[in-house]
Amino acid sequence: MELRKGAWTKEEDDLLRNCIEKHGEGRWHKIPLLAGLKRCRKSCRMRWLNYLKPDIKKGNFEDDEVDLMIRLRKLLGNRWSLIAGRLPGRTSNDVKNYWSARRRRNMESNIAKDRPQQITKTTIVRPRPRTFTKSLHIPNDNAVTSKNSNLNTSSPMVRVNGIESMEDLANFCVQDMDSIFATSLNVAEESFDFDLWQFLQEEMI
DNA sequence: AACTGATCCAACCGCCTTAAG
DNA sequence: CCTTAAGGCGGTTGGATCAGT
Numbered sequence: 052m053e054l055r056k057g058a059w060t061k062e063e064d065d066l067l068r069n070c071i072e073k074h075g076e077g078r079w080h081k082i083p084l085l086a087g088l089k090r091c092r093k094s095c096r097m098r099w100l101n102y103l104k105p106d107i108k109k110g111n112f113e114d115d116e117v118d119l120m121i122r123l124r125k126l127l128g129n130r131w132s133l134i135a136g137r138l139p140g141r142t143s144n145d146v147k148n149y150w151s152a153r154r155r156r157n158m159e160s161n162i163a164k165d166r167p168q169q170i171t172k173t174t175i176v177r178p179r180p181r182t183f184t185k186s187l188h189i190p191n192d193n194a195v196t197s198k199n200s201n202l203n204t205s206s207p208m209v210r211v212n213g214i215e216s217m218e219d220l221a222n223f224c225v226q227d228m229d230s231i232f233a234t235s236l237n238v239a240e241e242s243f244d245f246d247l248w249q250f251l252q253e254e255m256i
Numbered sequence: 257a258a259c260t261g262a263t264c265c266a267a268c269c270g271c272c273t274t275a276a277g
Numbered sequence: 278c279c280t281t282a283a284g285g286c287g288g289t290t291g292g293a294t295c296a297g298t
Contacts, residue, residue: 058266058292080283092283097267132286147287148265155263 055089108140
């Protein structure tokens with residue numbers, strides 16, 4: 052059977068929505084058949100998760116969402132789905148698109164200002180350091196912030212009271228992000244991330 | 257009004273992980 | 278173990294829309 056590609060029609064959306072309401076989310080390999088759609092399972096899943104799902108939040112990112120996104124991105128790297136999981140109603144595609152757009156804009160503005168690597172230090176009010184448990188150990192190899200760190204396999208784990216995985220850490224950080232940034236994670240400060248803080252500050256003025 | 261470049265974002269693609277047989 | 282199918286993810290693309298001239 053020839054699979055359809057490209058933009059989804061309203062009819063296709065309705066078929067998919069009805070099918071998922073009837074049969075539930077998941078089992079994506081069966082959805083095209085059940086819904087009568089000439090789409091592949093991935094396309095159906097993507098359409099549902101990024102567009103049709105009822106709790107999806109549309110519109111511009113609010114300041115606090117951007118703030119949290121920046122912090123989580125710094126912590127987790129390009130783990131868009133994890134980051135999106137901490138932003139209610141936002142999808143990984145939203146987060147990824149937002150980040151790409153901002154990064155592009157930021158890089159271009161730097162080029163335009165003829166200061167490729169030169170960063171003007173700006174006073175930024177960061178979360179205040181607080182006392183952190185002595186058992187905190189974060190490896191010094193940047194594994195936590197590395198783009199390529201694989202959370203499910205052999206990456207060194209962060210050990211903080213009861214935190215066994217990066218997922219736990221991400222949850223923890225939302226509650227106590229201050230502490231994390233006050234300790235070791237800022238050792239890998241990158242100029243790129245610094246620019247984003249600058250961007251955020253400018254945005255809020 | 258027409259054109260053009262910039263931006264947005266939905267969608268595709270390829271790869272990785274996991275589970276089942 | 279190995280293979281295969283399915284789910285999931287991140288990177289990228291390209292069409293639609295917007296903004297500026």
